[in-house]
Amino acid sequence: MSVFIGLIGFLGIIIGGFLLLRAVFKKQPKKKVLLLTSASFIMMVGAIALTPASPRINLSKKIIETNDQGIAIIEGKTNDESSISLDGEKIKTKNGEFSYKVTLTDDHSQKFTFVASIGNTDKVETIEVKPSKTFVAFLNEEKQGQETLKKAETALVSAENKPTQKNYDEAATRISTLTRDKDDFTKRLAIVKENIPIYEAVELAESKQTKEQVDSATDLVANATLNKDSLLKRLTTVQQKITEKELAEKQLASAREAVEKAEQEPTDDHYNQAIAKIKELPNSNTELTKRANKVKQTLTAQKEEAKKLAEAQKVALEQEQAAAQTPETPVPDTQETGEMVLVTRTGEKYHNHKCGSGTYTPATLEQAKARGLTPCSKCYQ
Incomplete structure (x- = not known):
């Protein structure tokens, strides 16, 4: 509606201007023509006033680079009626201008889309923020420093858990390459060095397993700090x-x-x-x-x-x-192997029956002969 009224006002101004020029040349009355022209002008101004403003946004650049710390300042302009936002966050404006600080955390470019809004009408502008070469170099140096720091921490923890000379030397080498946070590492390394003889004494006690070594190690462990x-x-x-x-x-x-x-x-x-x-x-x-x-x-x-x-x-x-x-029957001297005879413990003869005093025990003829015994002359006549 405001557009229609503005159009009528604009046409009225043109027509009124034409009639006013004609009235001047012909020296005719100008009052009505002036009234028409004024009314048309008022209508157009009113129409313009009734027309809602459109959101406007203009970024200073489409692509910008960060400084050596990864920081970039985005600047832009808008109209007083517009509100500016980024990802739902409202950006403050002053006299139609605004600025926004961004910080990159890696070596990848990022795009930021700003929205200018009036009512339900939006207008967007996108800007790309690139990491500068100096910032990329800073990130690489920082990454290398973090890796060096991590390796030093790992080596030091290993030395603290097992304070041997080998682990101490490894940790000392890693710590010597640090360029920051070195004091705390140096203090912890000194504690490891103090505990090396204690740890070695315990290992020696485990290896030797003697009371003397255990007693010696126990005295040292009393002063252990790890x-x-x-x-x-x-x-x-x-x-x-x-x-x-x-x-x-x-x-x-x-x-x-x-x-x-x-x-x-x-x-x-x-x-x-x-x-x-x-x-x-x-x-x-x-x-x-x-x-x-x-x-x-x-x-x-x-x-x-x-x-x-x-x-x-x-x-x-x-x-x-x-x-x-x-009746006793003499045993012939031709006994078969396996024939039983009687012998004494100390005697030198074998008998076929008890012959005199002594303790007789049975034995085979073969066993008696094996002992070197000979037949008794009384028993074997």
Whole structure:
């Protein structure tokens, strides 16, 4: 509607101007013409006043670069009626001008879209912000510095967790390359150096596993400033191993003594005691087990021999009883191998019956001859 009224006013001004010129040349009355022209002008001005303003935005550049810190200032102009925003954030304007500060955090360009709004009408302008070469160089230097710092921190933490000379040297080398935040690293490195002898003493105690080394390490750990609880636990473990080792040595000595006794005096009791001692050992002992098995074999052989001897004695007793009931018949000197005879423990003859005093025991003719015994002249006439 305001546009239509403005158009009528504009036409009225043109027509009024034409009529006014004609009235001047012809010297006619000008009052009505002036009234028409004035009314048309008023209508056009009113129409313009009623027409809503359009949003306007004009950025100073389409592409800008940051400074060496990654900062760029975006400048622009607008009309008083417009409000300027960026991603929903309202930008302050003054006398139709505005500026906005942006900071890049990497070496990639970014685009920013500004919106000028009046009511529901918007107008947008986009600007690209590029990182400058000096800022890219700064980022690369910063990245390299961060990597150097990270490597130094990693090496120092490793040295703090395990303060050995090797880890200390690695951390010292990394820290020497730092250009910032060096003081704190240097202080922490000095603490690592103080704890190296303590850590080495604990490692030596773990390796040697002697009471002297444990006592020495314990005295040093009392002054530790790194991983003190962990070091004390490690020493406790070493002490437990030493105690277990001493116990195992005592058990081994006891088992060896029991086996030696069983070897010297092979009896069931001695054998069973040796086996019991071997089973008490924390780890199996092949040598003692083999020696105990030999004792077992000796016992078995003795039992077999005793069994045979008992059987022979039984046979001899039966023969003696039979001989007592029947006339004695000399045993010819041509006995077959396997024939039973009687012998004494210290005698040099073998007999076919009790012949004189002494303790007679049965034996095979082959066994008697193997002992070098000869036939009794009385028994074998």
